[in-house]
Amino acid sequence: MSETRLYPGMSRDEKTSFAPYSAFDIPADLRELSGRYDVEAMARRCRNFRYAEEWLMMMLGGWVATIPELPVKTGLGKVIWETAQAADALGRRLPELRCGRVVVDASESANAGFAAFIQSVSEPERPDLTIEKLAGPFDVLMPHLVDVYEETMRETDQICDAPTIELLDDIVRKRRRHIRWGREVLDRLCETDALRERRRVRVEGLNAELVRSGGVTGTLSEERGVLN
Amino acid sequence: MKRFIQHEELARDSRFVRQDNRQSTLLAALPDDVDKVVDAFEQFSDMIEASVKGTAAEPLFEAYGPAFALTVLNEPLDPDAPAGTTRLLLRMHGIFVGEVQALEGSARSLWDFPDAPWEFKMNMARQAWDEARHVQIFEKLLTHLGGEVGMFPESTFLFECACSKDPAMRVAGVNRGLEGLACDVFRDMIRYAEKTGDEKMRQAIDYVLADELTHVRFGSEWVYEFTKDDPEYLERTREYRRTVDKQFSFGGARSDREDAAIPIAWEDRLEAGFTEEELEDLASISSSGPSRKTLVEAARILRERHLAKRAPSKQPETTEAGR
Numbered sequence: 372m373s374e375t376r377l378y379p380g381m382s383r384d385e386k387t388s389f390a391p392y393s394a395f396d397i398p399a400d401l402r403e404l405s406g407r408y409d410v411e412a413m414a415r416r417c418r419n420f421r422y423a424e425e426w427l428m429m430m431l432g433g434w435v436a437t438i439p440e441l442p443v444k445t446g447l448g449k450v451i452w453e454t455a456q457a458a459d460a461l462g463r464r465l466p467e468l469r470c471g472r473v474v475v476d477a478s479e480s481a482n483a484g485f486a487a488f489i490q491s492v493s494e495p496e497r498p499d500l501t502i503e504k505l506a507g508p509f510d511v512l513m514p515h516l517v518d519v520y521e522e523t524m525r526e527t528d529q530i531c532d533a534p535t536i537e538l539l540d541d542i543v544r545k546r547r548r549h550i551r552w553g554r555e556v557l558d559r560l561c562e563t564d565a566l567r568e569r570r571r572v573r574v575e576g577l578n579a580e581l582v583r584s585g586g587v588t589g590t591l592s593e594e595r596g597v598l599n
Numbered sequence: 600m601k602r603f604i605q606h607e608e609l610a611r612d613s614r615f616v617r618q619d620n621r622q623s624t625l626l627a628a629l630p631d632d633v634d635k636v637v638d639a640f641e642q643f644s645d646m647i648e649a650s651v652k653g654t655a656a657e658p659l660f661e662a663y664g665p666a667f668a669l670t671v672l673n674e675p676l677d678p679d680a681p682a683g684t685t686r687l688l689l690r691m692h693g694i695f696v697g698e699v700q701a702l703e704g705s706a707r708s709l710w711d712f713p714d715a716p717w718e719f720k721m722n723m724a725r726q727a728w729d730e731a732r733h734v735q736i737f738e739k740l741l742t743h744l745g746g747e748v749g750m751f752p753e754s755t756f757l758f759e760c761a762c763s764k765d766p767a768m769r770v771a772g773v774n775r776g777l778e779g780l781a782c783d784v785f786r787d788m789i790r791y792a793e794k795t796g797d798e799k800m801r802q803a804i805d806y807v808l809a810d811e812l813t814h815v816r817f818g819s820e821w822v823y824e825f826t827k828d829d830p831e832y833l834e835r836t837r838e839y840r841r842t843v844d845k846q847f848s849f850g851g852a853r854s855d856r857e858d859a860a861i862p863i864a865w866e867d868r869l870e871a872g873f874t875e876e877e878l879e880d881l882a883s884i885s886s887s888g889p890s891r892k893t894l895v896e897a898a899r900i901l902r903e904r905h906l907a908k909r910a911p912s913k914q915p916e917t918t919e920a921g922r
């Protein structure tokens with residue numbers, strides 16, 4: 372008399388009798404194993420992303436003291452902390468991508484052009500330049516990062532690289548909130564045509580520099596022909 | 600954007616009034632000598648008067664003269680004392696601007712020290728968010744108590760004293776000096792709120808104090824990390840914090856003396872990583888200023904002279920502060 376086997380044995384004829392989806396009608400996972408980036412390419416992207424997040428956090432920290440509007444000072448506090456957490460999460464992903472155990476703080480600019488762009492964003496100093504200060508991160512850099520992160524999430528391997536997708540998804544969700552807040556502040560600050568023009572000029576100049584640099588990964592213009 | 604800014608560069612909106620920092624540091628240097636205290640305050644009288652003009656401190660100046668701060672800083676807060684509300688608001692406003700400067704100091708560390716270890720940046724970023732919430736909390740508490748932002752002049756001496764260009768000294772000054780003072784003040788405010796039955800204030804400041812303990816802990820850890828393997832550097836950092844602590848003791852107003860307006864919060868500070876030895880040291884540094892008796896006598900003389908100068912055109916007795 373044969374008993375129902377609960378565990379597979381060593382040979383082919385010792386297979387268990389359980390069907391793959393016996394208890395419920397569970398839909399099969401139809402995702403293909405395919406992604407645009409291999410481990411090395413994704414590690415490079417994470418280092419590039421971390422560079423942008425780290426500098427963004429640092430420059431916002433620098434501005435808190437020289438921005439006179441109190442609600443902007445206090446509002447930036449949370450953006451700074453969440454941006455630091457984003458950089459931290461990207462850094463923690465690096466050892467998982469075969470970059471060694473000690474590289475969690477390895478930020479790297481894709482090229483000299485993007486590093487120069489970051490310095491341009493962080494340039495404004497005087498207290499009467501809140502519009503120029505905020506327009507850089509909230510109108511140019513952050514929206515660019517959201518676009519690139521979303522594209523990365525779409526195009527990387529959905530199963531193999533799921534941890535990267537998860538962390539970027541978390542960053543994007545908070546980043547959208549930052550952008551909404553920053554733009555609301557900018558809309559309030561730019562209450563005349565002259566002030567709106569200052570914002571427009573600043574955004575135009577930085578966007579042009581961003582496009583020239585190839586963006587946070589330095590490769591976007593080649594890959595897509597156009598930048599977001 | 601350059602690295603390192605001066606305290607004069609701290610940007611404020613139109614509600615704020617700036618005060619000369621020499622007023623705040625005046626008390627730290629005074630000896631236990633009535634005549635010298637009187638001389639010092641008379642010397643700064645015009646400057647003090649100009650800085651309170653148009654603010655809620657003007658009635659206090661009118662009633663007490665240039666030493667009105669002595670009656671605020673050196674007396675424990677008492678809801679039933681003359682001008683009790685004004686004095687409470689003056690202290691709350693001082694805490695509020697202190698939080699603004701703590702926000703600016705911690706956030707600024709992110710930009711000023713780009714090569715600092717990543718964990719240091721994480722701690723400073725977290726502190727920046729905490730201080731931003733503290734600013735909001737104290738702005739709300741100020742309103743809750745009937746005050747408003749800008750009702751008193753702001754001294755930026757906390758930032759001036761604590762924001763060194765050296766990372767170990769920055770954390771020693773901001774995270775151990777300034778934040779340590781915050782622990783003392785907040786413990787005192789919690790006691791005050793318990794006494795007046797103000798549950799909103801008690802609970803809010805209880806949370807703030809918990810955050811401040813964490814910030815002191817950041818400071819304790821980073822001072823040792825930055826100065827490890829260099830005992831001479833550690834000693835210089837300690838010396839720097841002692842100077843800051845002396846400044847922040849306001850001539851003994853914050854000390855372990857029996858007559859202190861703000862006692863040292865020993866238990867909280869121990870929990871935050873200060874050692875018994877450091878606290879003994881703080882107690883001796885902070886208590887060396889003029890005694891309360893000296894200050895009360897000096898304040899009496901200064902008030903008399905001030906009122907004699909004002910008479911007969913002014914009637915300070917009609918103000919709340921004069922009652």
Ligand SMILES: [Fe+2]
Binds near residue numbers: 698701729781811
């Ligand atoms: Fe605080």
Ligand SMILES: [Fe+2]
Binds near residue numbers: 701730781810811814
């Ligand atoms: Fe703090």
